[in-house]
Amino acid sequence: MSAELPVPPLAELRRRSSAKWRTHPPDVLPLTVAEMDFALAPPVAEVLRAAVEASDTGYSAADAGLGAALAGFAARRWGWTVDPTAVTAVPDVGVGVVELLRTLARPGDAVVVSPPVYPPFFDWVPEAGARLHEVPLARDEDGGFRLDLPALDRAFAARPAAYVLCNPHNPVGRVHTPDELAALVRLARVHGVPIVSDEIHAPLVLPGATFTPLLSVPGAAEVAVSVVSASKAFNLAGLKCAAVVTAAPATAALVHRFPADARWRTGHLGVLASVAAYTEGGAWLDRLLATLDARRTQLGGLLAERLPGVRWRPPDATYLAWLDCAVLGSGDAPRELFFARGRIALEPGLRFGAPGTGHVRLNFGTSAEILDEAVGRMAAATA
Secondary structure (H helix, E strand, O other): OOOOOOOOOHHHHOOOOOHHHHOOOOOOEEOOOOOOOOOOOHHHHHHHHHHHHOOOOOOOOOOHHHHHHHHHHHHHHHOOOOOHHHEEEEOOHHHHHHHHHHHHOOOOOEEEEOOOOOOOHHHHHHHOOOEEEEOOOEEOOOOOEEOOHHHHHHHHHOOOOEEEEEOOEOOOOEOOOHHHHHHHHHHHHHHOOOEEEEOOOHHHEOOOOOOOOHHHOOOOOOOEEEEEOOHHHHOOHHHOOEEEEOOOHHHHHHHOOOOHHHHHOOOHHHHHHHHHHHHHOHHHHHHHHHHHHHHHHHHHHHHHHHOOOOEEOOOOEOOEEEEEOHHHOOOOHHHHHHHHHHOEEOEEHHHHOHHHOOEEEEEOOOOHHHHHHHHHHHHHHHO
């Protein structure tokens, strides 16, 4: 068996009906939305197949099975002890974050985010009735990104309703270190600011980095809540299942304030698939990480050879590359150039906030052949 996961041919991928493959005309190569091109993990495919064959497609029970499966996965992968009874199913990470913010923020309260960051962050905060307070990531001398702790200290001193953390951080692929997270927790405790941690990309930490769950940091339990999902690592976004994890009575009380009807909104197939992924998908996930590591290395070589003016820092996590294309223009000009002249769709940098000017985000969760074609199209567009 090959170490890398196979990807169907492009013609077969184009027969898929998800947003990735239906948003653009058929001559456009889409490397946009965070959806991978690999086949489902066999244990996941099997549990879904069995459910459909049994017509088991009703409402989700969202019982303790999800909590037990997640707890086992967290212990094996990260040494993180999760209480299965402190796991609450929600339809997706976005719903979990919004419901938490609704319990934490009064209308007009500030909620802090750190751009460049996953675009829905900018929608979740106003959806919850709060207003955005942006504290951009800081830049290292080598071009890397990190939390701007002094700026967060100043922002927290104004007592915002919450801080929404992205851990690991999309789109820059930063895996925050234990020391950084410990410092963040200290600031949150000093200023009394709750942290909602989006940890959807946690299973996608690549070789060379180590993920630290926020709730595993000493002192975090009293001020933080994590929202996790198997959806990104196992390509299950359309099945609608994520989980809110708490570790102290005060934060568990937030979940108890969720709408009573929320329990029925999680997808039944999503729960079944997530349990299978967490309990039986480890071997497949290991192959996925090896495959993504190879694509990350390949992308670095292709950029150096064909687009030497494009700068990037290989991500510590995710299958998303944050490319600095300022040499091609500011704003979203690089994305428009690649789309118009190369017929390749990438995520425009400004969707991730003002620091995204001149950037694009590229999804390399695909085959070596498709990635080669993608960079070839980008290079042709700049010729």
